[in-house]
Amino acid sequence: MEKNKKIVGLCGSLRNGSYNAMLLKTAGELLPEGIDFEIVPFDDIPVYNADHDTPSVEERPESVVKFRNALSEASAFIIASPEYNYSIPGGLKNAIDWASRGKDSPLMHKPVAVMGATQGMWGTVRMQTAFLPVFTFLNMNPVLQPEVLIAQAQNKFDENGKLKDEMAIGIIKKKLENLISACKV
Template sequence: MNTTVHLVALCGSLRKNSFNGFLLQNALKLLPEGVTMEIVSIADLPHYNQDEDTPAKPERPQQVVAFRNKLAAADGFLIASPEYNYSIPGALKNAIDWASRGKDSPLLQKPVALIGATTSLWGTVRMQLAFQPVFLTLSMKPALKPEVLVADAAKRFDDRGNLTDDMARDLLRQKIEALHQLVLQSRQS
């Protein structure tokens, strides 16, 4: 059995120095042996338009095709996102909309882990809850525990983006390992 695992990571924030981008950079340093991860940008995806995504027009926009191809090559996904208005940021939801459409969706039945960092005290809990129906709709396999909810993020990272909170870093490591194990288990089923 192949034990190499390739993850694709998505950042729900488009901000240059996003705490969630920092969280993914820290995740790269915590990958278990045999796991690779590529952070794929969602910044250049056009707004979802079903007129551009129908059987009558079989060619999706070039950026969308490239994005979906990268997702298709993944064994699982790590999504780091802030919480906007108690929910999923628009840019991230847009990316999920482009990736979720059609019987050839690269998200269908794949393992996924959700993490988040925010300057608020709630630590993205509502955004993570808002994602549950999306995962259910796509028959995705979420790694629910441990929860990685980095609250008050400005105090949890140094000026270079390193996660300085030992508990948060340990939870992040555990979450990545849980996703890794979920990918390996899904290969057996």
């Protein structure tokens, strides 16, 4: 019996009312039946320190172990994130750094789709581009098309956090189809 595909979502914004959290929730709701979806938080992970992540240190911090275990269940990943200083937000990059280490990295060789929402006009294009070297190092399979760049997000979500832009919804659906096709489960 084939197991269900599971997609894990990571949100690069930790703030309440985040447009990227709304975007990630929307993506999860647009997944077809039979695909499990879980948004995995990482706000309790300490700053990466190799002294706590080497073969001579057998125990990673408990929050890191929990995070890595949740990621290990994924067939693929969706990252929805804002752009901070033209790049990946520090908290998200830190979590990725913890998950990327070791031969047991739960990120290696898995498909990933990045999307972003911003109140500005660029739609997180620089953040998405900044992820490409990370994906290359981890030998991940980035699903690059179509690009999901939600600009002027304050006009695209309603007061309940529901995405109301039909064109954006169609692009997200296509990106999710491509992500699911890239899964090897």
